[in-house]
Amino acid sequence: MxxxxxxxxxxxxxxxxxxxxxxxxxxxxxxxANLPFSDGAHVxxxxxxxxFRRSQNIAYRPACEACDACVSVRLPVPEFAxxxxxxxxxxxxxxLSRSLVEAExxxxxxxxxxxxxxxxxxxxxxxDMGWLDYVAMVEDTTVRTHLIExxxxxxxxxxxxxxxxxxxxxxxxxxxxxxxxxxxxxxRRSLGRFAILDHxxxxxxxxxxxxxxxYWVQGSDKMDYKSGFxxxxxxxxxxxxxxxxxxTQTETLPNRPITTTSD
Numbered sequence: 001m002x003x004x005x006x007x008x009x010x011x012x013x014x015x016x017x018x019x020x021x022x023x024x025x026x027x028x029x030x031x032x033a034n035l036p037f038s039d040g041a042h043v044x045x046x047x048x049x050x051x052f053r054r055s056q057n058i059a060y061r062p063a064c065e066a067c068d069a070c071v072s073v074r075l076p077v078p079e080f081a082x083x084x085x086x087x088x089x090x091x092x093x094x095x096l097s098r099s100l101v102e103a104e105x106x107x108x109x110x111x112x113x114x115x116x117x118x119x120x121x122x123x124x125x126x127x128d129m130g131w132l133d134y135v136a137m138v139e140d141t142t143v144r145t146h147l148i149e150x151x152x153x154x155x156x157x158x159x160x161x162x163x164x165x166x167x168x169x170x171x172x173x174x175x176x177x178x179x180x181x182x183x184x185x186x187x188r189r190s191l192g193r194f195a196i197l198d199h200x201x202x203x204x205x206x207x208x209x210x211x212x213x214x215y216w217v218q219g220s221d222k223m224d225y226k227s228g229f230x231x232x233x234x235x236x237x238x239x240x241x242x243x244x245x246x247x248t249q250t251e252t253l254p255n256r257p258i259t260t261t262s263d
Contacts, residue, residue, distance in 0.1 A: 010036070010043065014063060021125055022220040026067055032060035040142030045172045051235045053214050054169060054178055056140040062215070070215040072235040073243070074174065075196075077203045077210060079231050086197055093194045096150045097160065103145050105135040109165050112181060119184035137167070137179070144170040145178070150195070164191045168199065174210030175203050196229060 010033045020026035035043055035057045044054055051072040052059040062070040082090065110131055117127055129137075138147065148168055151160035164182035168175055177199060182191035199211045216234070217223040226232070233240045 010034075020064075020067075022217045022222055023067070023069060026069075027064065028067075029063050029065070030060045031063040032058050035059055035142055037142050041144050044143040044169065048169070048171055048176055048212055049173070054141075054143065054176070056136055057142060069217050069219065071217075073213050073216045073226055074233050074240070075200060075211045075213065075229055076231055076233055077174070077200055077208065080200055080204075080229075082197065086193070089190045089194050090197055092189055093150075093191070093198075095153055096163065096194075097153070098198065099149045099151070101147045101149055103138050103141060103147055103167070105131075105138040107131075108162050109138075109147070109149075110134045112162055112165060112183065116181040116184050146170070148195075148198075150182075150191070150198075163189075164195055166195050166199070171208075171210075171212070174208045174212055175199050176212040177214065192225070193228075 012031055012033045015030045015032065017027045017029055020028045033047075035054070040057070044059060047059045048054070050061075052061045061072075062068075064070075113129070113134060117124065117129065121127060146168060148166045149162055150164040151162050154160040163186060164180070166180040167178040169178055177196065180192060180195050182195070196211070196213065203209070203211050210233075213226050213229070215223065216226040216232075218227070230243075232243045234243045
């Protein structure tokens with residue numbers, strides 16, 4: 001059975017060609033659509049399954065003419081078994097508290113984001129993000145979304161220090177990690193990996209089958225960390241399929257479809 005995104009409410013547009021932020025010497029284009037106010041959550045569900053990502057009220061995906069290195073990936077939660085190194089990451093962060101909060105921006109979150117961007121992505125596309133940009137990223141949405149705050153234990157009875165934040169969409173079949181940022185000085189904690197592992201635990205607790213990680217770009221130092229999470233599914237011409245070690249080694253990855261085969 002094939003599910004098609006309802007196109008009556010959607011108009012798709014193409015961006016102009018721009019330098020690729022992941023692969024030197026490459027260019028990128030994106031196809032995007034504005035999510036409707038009346039049915040944004042449902043459309044976001046369907047477009048995510050079809051390989052799109054959300055940014056505020058826009059859903060987008062790569063549409064590069066000469067490159068298909070960006071591949072949509074997700075983790076099948078019921079089949080996921082933590083490796084020894086992943087269990088160590090969870091143990092190292094067992095002292096952190098997790099709070100699900102409304103999608104409302106705070107200055108505390110923004111200050112953490114600025115430290116993260118300055119240290120980890122000083123020349124990235126978000127490096128000049130200001131307060132109003134952050135407010136829009138978090139609050140300008142019509143979908144089911146929330147923030148997850150991770151904090152150290154309190155030393156004075158108040159909230160502990162904020163060390164990591166994720167902006168996460170709740171989908172009909174999983175959790176979609178829209179954006180994550182964390183304290184860049186706490187390298188030993190591996191907070192980026194921890195956030196993904198903790199989302200797997202959250203999805204398992206509420207019976208959701210997938211955690212969507214966005215795009216994996218093989219050969220990109222910024223994105224290749226995602227290949228360390230297995231089993232992992234990639235979106236190809238015939239729908240979602242398990243990524244094999246052979247495909248990872250040979251860089252033989254499937255192309256992306258507009259429609260998707262339902263699971």
